[in-house]
Amino acid sequence: MKKFLKFNWNLIFLLNFSVAIFAQLPQKIVxxxxxxxxxxxxxxxxxxxxxxxxxxTRPEKAKYIEKVGNVIDINVEKIYSLKPDLVIATNLTxxxxxxxxxxxxxxxxxxxxxxxxxxxxxxxIKIGKLIGREIEAREIIKRVKKELIEIKEKGTKRKKKKxxxxxxxxxxxxxxxxxxxxxxxxxxxxxxxxKGKGGIYSIEEIIKLNPDIIIIASMGIDAEGExxxxxxxxxxxxxxxxxxxxxxxxxxxxxTPLSFVEVVKELYNYFYR
Numbered sequence: 403m404k405k406f407l408k409f410n411w412n413l414i415f416l417l418n419f420s421v422a423i424f425a426q427l428p429q430k431i432v433x434x435x436x437x438x439x440x441x442x443x444x445x446x447x448x449x450x451x452x453x454x455x456x457x458x459t460r461p462e463k464a465k466y467i468e469k470v471g472n473v474i475d476i477n478v479e480k481i482y483s484l485k486p487d488l489v490i491a492t493n494l495t496x497x498x499x500x501x502x503x504x505x506x507x508x509x510x511x512x513x514x515x516x517x518x519x520x521x522x523x524x525x526x527i528k529i530g531k532l533i534g535r536e537i538e539a540r541e542i543i544k545r546v547k548k549e550l551i552e553i554k555e556k557g558t559k560r561k562k563k564k565x566x567x568x569x570x571x572x573x574x575x576x577x578x579x580x581x582x583x584x585x586x587x588x589x590x591x592x593x594x595x596x597k598g599k600g601g602i603y604s605i606e607e608i609i610k611l612n613p614d615i616i617i618i619a620s621m622g623i624d625a626e627g628e629x630x631x632x633x634x635x636x637x638x639x640x641x642x643x644x645x646x647x648x649x650x651x652x653x654x655x656x657x658t659p660l661s662f663v664e665v666v667k668e669l670y671n672y673f674y675r
Contacts, residue, residue, distance in 0.1 A: 427534040428488035428509075432481050435473060435492040437656045438513065439464050441526055444542070444660055445535040452484045460652060460661075478502045488532065519585040519662065523547075526659050546659045550589050553663075553670050557591020563673045565592040566613035566640070569655060571628055573602045583654060586662065590669035609635060615673060616640040619651040647672055 432453040433439040439458040442448055448463060453470040470480050473494050481489060481503065489503060493514045503510055511532060516522040523543045530539025565587045567577040577583035578600030587594050595611040596603070616632055618625045625648040635641055653665040 428486070428532070430484065430486045430488075431533070432470060432484060432486040432489045433458060434470075434476060434490065434495050435513065435656070436460065436652060437658050438490050438492070438529065439467075440661070441529045441658050442533060444658060445530055445533060445538055447533045447535060450533070452486060453481060475499070478506070482506050482508065490529070490532070516582050517580070518582045519550075519589070522582060522657065522662060523659055543659055546663045549663050550666060553666055554589050554591065557589075557670060557674075560591055560674055562591065562593040563614040564595045564612070564639075565615050565617065565673075566595050566608060566611070567617045567619065567654065568628065569600075569619045569651070571624075574605065574608075576600055576603050576608075582657075586654060586657075586666055586669065589666045590673060592669070592673055605635065609638060612637075612639055614639045614643070615645040615647065617647045617649055617654070617669075619649055619654050 429450055430452045431442065431447075431450050433442060433451055434455055436455070436458050439448075439451060439454045440460045442451060443461050443464065448461075451464070451467055453468045454464060455472050455476070456469050457473055458464045458467070468480075468484065470484075471477050473492060475496055476499050478499050487509065489508050489510045491500060491510055491512050493512060495512070500510060500512070511528075513525050513528075514521075516525060523546075526543060527536060527539045530536040567583050567587065569575055569577055569583070576596050577594070578596040578598055579594050580599045583600075584594050592615070595608075595613045616638075618628050618632075629646050629648065632638070632646055633641055640646060647669075649665070649668075653661055653668075657665065
């Protein structure tokens with residue numbers, strides 16, 4: 403009888419503890435970045451998102467959630483009207499809007515734009531913690547890292563391709579080794595031709611660097627038009643060999659750990675096919 407009572411009390415304690423934990427987890431979330439939105443869906447809690455940005459289009463369901471602005475400028479009044487338990491913002495969100503939300507008593511978590519793959523993974527786990535899905539987040543990271551190691555090991559047996567990643571135009575803006583885009587290139591078995599900080603470069607500088615492959619991210623860019631511009635410069639190896647890849651900017655500029663490994667696979671196959 404004593405054992406039975408002890409079991410019941412333990413069960414009651416566990417149930418009460420679980421209810422208390424569940425009550426603390428956010429039930430209504432506003433997300434202010436595409437990767438944040440997608441991460442929450444990946445972790446199985448997408449139905450709790452009540453508001454997001456116009457750029458939150460992955461997965462398909464994210465397109466139909468109430469829009470509260472873009473990544474930088476948001477409608478604070480609209481967010482407040484949704485009565486969220488949690489707003490997950492980025493460091494690109496207008497500081498004045500962040501301050502206003504804090505003054506209104508909204509709970510806010512701010513994520514910085516990731517500088518490398520490790521930060522991307524840590525942010526994913528942090529999102530998992532916030533929504534009660536840390537175990538799932540860690541399992542996903544474990545699988546992703548295993549896949550990336552396998553791809554990278556295959557790449558060590560091949561001659562490295564020199565890669566240029568263009569993320570902006572007028573002026574020409576390229577990714578350097580200071581960006582997590584560089585991690586994508588290296589895991590895929592390539593070598594970034596831009597050493598150090600990325601930024602504005604001239605066509606003449608790129609000609610001297612002579613990349614084997616040029617990748618153009620479509621973010622705000624007429625990618626087909628940019629491809630035609632590059633094709634004028636016949637002395638660049640990438641142009642000689644017809645190696646210009648147009649890629650969805652979300653894949654390479656706003657990844658989750660899952661889309662990170664997918665784009666690494668895609669690039670590896672493109673580099674060495």
